Amino acid sequence: MEVKSRAPGKIILSGEHAVVHGSTAVASSIDLYTYVSLRFSTPSDDQDSLKLQLKETALEFSWPITRIRASFPQLSSTPTSCSVENAKAIAALVQDLNIPEANFGLASGVSAFLWLYSSIQGFKPATVLVTSELPLGSGLGSSASFCVALAAALLAYTDSVSFHVNHQGWLSFGEKDLELVNQWAFEGEKIIHGKPSGIDNTVSAYGNIISFKLGSLTHMKSSVPLKMLITNTKVGRNTKALVAGVGERMLRHPDIMAFVFSAVDSLSNELTSILKSPTPDELSVTEKEQKIEELMEMNEGLLQSMGVSHATIQTVLQTTLKYKLASKLTGAGGGGCVLTLLPTLLSGTVVDKVVAELESCGFQCFIAGIGGGGVEINFGVSS
């Protein structure tokens, strides 16, 4: 019995930071995925262990089922926050693993795994293999896509879950079940991040494009098949400090910053209306791309005026500007990732050149389609 799930990462197309001060932000799924394979043990397998294999770090963790069962005397089968008692039990289970310190955020990811697995599937012996196309801790929603893919794989085997067929064996959840996946994933995200906004897991679960403002979300489908070059500067960010820095700048310069945030709000609204408008009825794809490039350039300038840029981000901007490509940071800034729109008519030779130049600076490049579907599962795979 095996199921594989995949859940996409996310980028912020516009409005990061300003969203904290009431502006609209726009997030999108990217077709880079975290994959989770769940295989329940058969009678010929080890019947008393739960195994977690993380392919990218080549790490494998294992717990005796009896120990897990003893750790959680009582569990709710509906999405529930991890109590302080259960958190202590998880900490004890994780502490024994001696996770290498170099592995960013791994302990909290493993904790989320233990919580979701035990809550949803109880104490069945199984092996869970996680692979990911997303860099960790770079603002591309790797932890959320892990939680969503995991919740999806775990829920796939519970009763009364309905699917519909997508493509090539991939199935997606019915509306109610998808919301359940999303709620469980959010509980996992809370273990990893403390107070996540819930945007990352929602984008990963539902896919497509989501605009959000003052806590309310609007789902939409893009009519423009955008492709982005995502450059990971590999500079670790302190998101909390960056958000606090913008807040302090707001206190020092309330008038200026209020206009900057209003500009971002208008920008996000203009972006969503371009993404939604039918193609090619109103504008051609190329015309839309040009408008989006201009909005990206403007958003980047506004982010710089908030003080969240970084020398490495400037290097990416400068490199892509040489090829007349528009870029903006995505997420918290201060390092992290930079988006560069790759227009439909751009030659592959130019893309190769830009990527080579960025990689020669020590950056990591990804090319991703924007606004695709959310989490999917597949019962037919054997990998």
Place this chain on the structure above:
Amino acid sequence: MEVKSRAPGKIILSGEHAVVHGSTAVASSIDLYTYVSLRFSTPSDDQDSLKLQLKETALEFSWPITRIRASFPQLSSTPTSCSVENAKAIAALVQDLNIPEANFGLASGVSAFLWLYSSIQGFKPATVLVTSELPLGSGLGSSASFCVALAAALLAYTDSVSFHVNHQGWLSFGEKDLELVNQWAFEGEKIIHGKPSGIDNTVSAYGNIISFKLGSLTHMKSSVPLKMLITNTKVGRNTKALVAGVGERMLRHPDIMAFVFSAVDSLSNELTSILKSPTPDELSVTEKEQKIEELMEMNEGLLQSMGVSHATIQTVLQTTLKYKLASKLTGAGGGGCVLTLLPTLLSGTVVDKVVAELESCGFQCFIAGIGGGGVEINFGVSS
């Protein structure tokens, strides 16, 4: 009989481009000057020629006084725009000079010289030597400072001009005469630029700091002794095209751009209130410098959102950012000059390093004090 004059260049501290759309901008004099030495011919000199020597280009032009007199049958001695007829006469006088094409804007500068000289001093034989610390055509007001210095030297010998002593032999004009210098300089600027705003010559004539909005000017003195590193990228700008580009962006994104311009307006107002506030009563010089650095960074971001940056400007920003120094483009953008605040407590070693690094990129660096006095004349010099 000899007089020497000097008139400062200018920088835009904040608000360039946005000022076209109704925001406040702030300009300042810089202590880099254009010098004009005027020596009327003595009986032992050539009595029938007017000579113009341009030290930086090692060019010398000469006209027979009789020819100049024949070219202008009637001239007004009060500031007057050059008529079409007179412009034709000037064009004929300039055409004969065979000015090398490589010398940017030289023909129009020589035209302005002929107009101001003939209008103010009539047809006296003389030698005029021009030297300048300002790069030509880089947005530092070189042409305006030339017109102001020239008008000042020419008016110094007219009747009823009153001076007061400044320092080391330098004199400044009384209020009424200074306005006359400024008006004549504006007429010269019109010959060079067609439709100048009048800001450059006003800053050069009056010095100090001027904020301007919708055509109205406010003069003020700075209480902060700011020092700027001015980096000339040497990339020639097409100011008209850049201004038009911002205008087109305004038409495409009216809501966003209106907020951007409002942000700039608030920023300029905040800057002037910092510059004016007494030191150290309210804030120390260092605190003021930090606030100004933050405003410069914000203005740069807003200018980038207007689309007037350039790869070379990014290079300067990135280089100075490495040394934690704040920079912004000044003037039209698209190349031109970049300002970097040099805080009072910054060590000379760091300044030397930054300058060396910028010069190794092929840029030209100047260090200038901000907000000093305007045009001055000196009767005691012999250089």
